[in-house]
Amino acid sequence: MHDHDRDALAMFIDYQRAQNLAATTITNRRSILTTFARWAGTLVDCDPFTLRRYIGRDAPITAGTRRTERGALTAFYTFLHDEGLRADNPALKLPVIRVPKGKPRPFTAEQIDALLTTGAYTRTRAMILLGYYQGFRASSIAPVHGDDIDRLTGRIRSVVKGRKEVWFPLHPVIAELADTMPDHDYWFPARGGREGHILAASVTNIITRAKKRAGIAERKLTPHSLRHAFATDLVEEGVDIRVVQELLAHEHLSTTQIYTQVSERRKDEGIRTLAGREVLATSGRGSVKIAA
Structure with a gap:
């Protein structure tokens, strides 16, 4: 250059x-x-x-x-x-580039279990748990600090897109994880003599390696798919999509909809909520009297 x-x-x-x-x-x-x-x-x-x-x-x-x-x-x-x-x-x-509407690409429950049980080290498991149970991006996982946990209110602090500080409800699994992590230091400190925490790219690389060890071959599944799984499973359990939007810290509901995949079970349940009607076996036209 x-x-x-x-x-x-x-x-x-x-x-x-x-x-x-x-x-x-x-x-x-x-x-x-x-x-x-x-x-x-x-x-x-x-x-x-x-x-x-x-x-x-x-x-x-x-x-x-x-x-x-x-x-x-x-x-x-x-x-x-x-x-x-x-x-x-x-x-x-430069012309405008048209991008097809995105589709959710969540990990299944079985794939998440495989990520956690196929040789992942303690810190790798912690990253995976934060991605799924808190819906955190890699950029939010990397700087997690012991002081981000408020045990009294059951909240965890994170800085989301736009550098906004947000307090999220702390999932019980992450509360239990916090008991094994540093109370007043970074959970994932930088290595090689550097100060601070690891980079978001390092989180992505670590979880990607865990995916390969687990034998998950689907190319479209990435560490970000943990966040998609978080959103999809919340919707599957009946959580209102506006609540999911807040938990993902999305400004627009349309973005949240890209993250959430609706299962066939939910579609079946949805369509069956429409009440049935008694339908005549015949048209009934033959019994209609025409006025003279």
Whole structure:
């Protein structure tokens, strides 16, 4: 990457931090822009045609990934234009990427049991339990601290998307787990002499390895599928979807609906709630008298 590209990227990162964007968002955008610069050979001076060619490149990537890349590129070039570092904004000419409506991809109960019982270490099991019983993302699992547990009120604190601090009900399984974890330290401390907690990417990698050990071959199942299982099973047990929305800390109900899979049993029960009616065996037309 050229020096002026590095400088522009550094300024963009500073700008995003000043916006108080989530660290994961900033890291993901930096990764996308760095990969793009390596592919294109330039960053600041890129033209719209190169941007389109990159977004539409022939590669085994999903529409959702293309949309994420488009978002990072658009944010970067909008920043350059607004700051006067470019006279134009080449990202304005990128087409909108249509993404099929997402479908839930939850782990089954049997798969979660397999994750927990096929050689997972203590901290791996703790991550899996937090993902399923609290519905936490990897980014919420990584920084869990003993001081996040309020035993008096039965709550657990987490920082969700948008850097909002939220207190969630503490599931009894996690309350029991807390008895075996540090009271006043990170549950998953960083290694290699680093301070603080492990990275969210490390949580993802650890649970992914547990999935492989468990012999779960479905590619669409990821560590995030624990969160989908959390939401799906709550709905299956009859929990109101608005409650599920709050437990997932979703701003929009439409997002929660993507996470929840409705079972055939629930569909059967739902359709049978409609009361039956007595239906005549014949039309009854023959008995109708026509007035003279």
